[in-house]
Amino acid sequence: MTVLPKIEAFAADLTAIRQDIHAHPELGFEEVRTAGIVAEKLRAYGVDEVHEGLGGTGVVGIIKGTGGGNRRVGLRADMDALPIVEDSGVPYASTNPGRMHACGHDGHTTMLLGAARYLAETRDFDGTVVLIFQPAEEGLGGARRMLEEGLFEKFPCDEIYGMHNDPNSEPGKVNVTPGPAMAGAAFFDITVKGVGSHAAMPHQSRDPIVIGTALVQQMQSVVSRNTPPTKPIVLSVTKFNAGSAYNVVPDAATIAGTIRYFHQDVIEMAEARMRELCAGMASAYGIEIEVDIRNVFDVLMNDPELTTAYVEAAASVVGAENARESTEQASGSEDFADMLKVVPGAYCRVGHAGSVPLHNPGFVLDDGILPIGASIYARIVETRLPKVGS
Incomplete structure (x- = not known):
């Protein structure tokens, strides 16, 4: 496994961010504190533009590469928690009664923040990255609201990528299913x-x-x-x-x-x-x-060509033996599907340690996934927006 060294160097910072978000979970369209942390971090990392309030509590960041390319790649993470009473026993457990990050959205948000920090520091790509921090994925229509409020009219993307942690898969294994991937x-x-x-x-x-x-x-x-x-x-x-x-x-x-x-x-x-x-x-x-x-x-549809590109980018992080195109369809649902109906892209699952399933009061996210996910996000940008001559 080859996590990007720059990201590995600040992995402890990612863990601290993730555990802080975990301790203060917020339900859909109520992610005021979380969105504030995201916007603050993006500005501190030197992201070129930070836009708040799209879709209620959504945040969008813009990072421009060193080249003059016009292509734009979107990266998306969700921020909301679930109405669950936490029973994980971790020292950073929820301090908001009846609220819990039992699906890993605290990890998704943190991985995208890690990629943003890396990309803002290196800018080793030719084009523009659109960082999308979405509210209300858990059945409240956060993606649809962002789209209705002009997400891709204001921040056009040529392609877009998302990811989800997977405690049902081996740590470091990355799976992407081309075509209809989630119900x-x-x-x-x-x-x-x-x-x-x-x-x-x-x-x-x-x-x-x-x-x-x-x-x-x-x-x-x-x-x-x-x-x-x-x-x-x-x-x-x-x-x-x-x-x-x-x-x-x-x-x-x-x-x-x-x-x-x-x-x-x-x-x-x-x-x-x-x-x-x-x-x-x-x-x-x-x-x-x-x-x-x-x-x-809607049914989540991964673009076949971009699925292959995503697997190749992931393989540069976790190794070719750990990244694959899968035929497995998930009966779970994901509102990233709404974005993929407008912009082609792909959605991957990244395995991590743990035996408790998602949406369970005892679920614990393995923080070892954070630099892996951040590195995959960064590598898909660098491979899809290569610098001229690279």
Whole structure:
């Protein structure tokens, strides 16, 4: 492994930044402190331009290379935390109750800051780097808001790159999947409007719990009996809420969850079937069922040519034996997909030590990944914006 020496020299600084951000996690569109740290660091590193407030709390930095080239490469990291009570036991654990960096966004932000410091010091490239620190990746539409507020009109990019830490892979292993790499996602909320009654006289009710539980079971047939086996889909009910007393049949129940998919025809089929099932159940029981299904993430599509370029750049850091193009698709989702719909690019996964999965209260990011990720970001810039004559 060949982490860039300049980055290795300030690896301890990256660890300190990451652990400070980790101790002060902020949810989407609330990343005021984090964004302030990012802007302060970028200015201290000598970044040419620092723009704050795009997409609410987003930050964009501009670094110009020593040549006069016109090509522009974007690098993106996300900054938000999750509404999780931390149980990691680390000395720098969250000091904000009910908030935790359980997905590694503190690491993503720090790796991009490390790349920014290196690139601002060396400027060994011909063109411009656009550093994008995005808010609200965790289902709140931070990428879409930045795009709506003119991200690429104000800061054009010819190509763009992102990355995610991966505790499920070996430390230092880098994987990039060409084409559809991560699932699109929809969230759904269903309200079963029944008729309440005394629990001792349930015949006077139209019990939304009985109806709702039957509906949850029926929705599993969307995957098992309506979807072609060659087109993967995940339909998960993650919330079922009803009732407030032992002796009351409630008048309503709410059901919520997510659908993950890779094919547009599959998500359209799933949405149609869910609506049909709800309508049928409502008719059968003589009640009303409201359905809200909304797209939250698009399918993340890596450009095949830029995937190869990203793997080659990563190989110069972690070794050719540790960087590869993968056929594995992830059922998780990532709103970097929205940026890739506008600008071609690629998204990689970087392995690190640890056995606790993402989005878990006990998750711990391995700080050894920080100089690796920063070096990969720096190398993709230097390889895609080579100096004339180099």
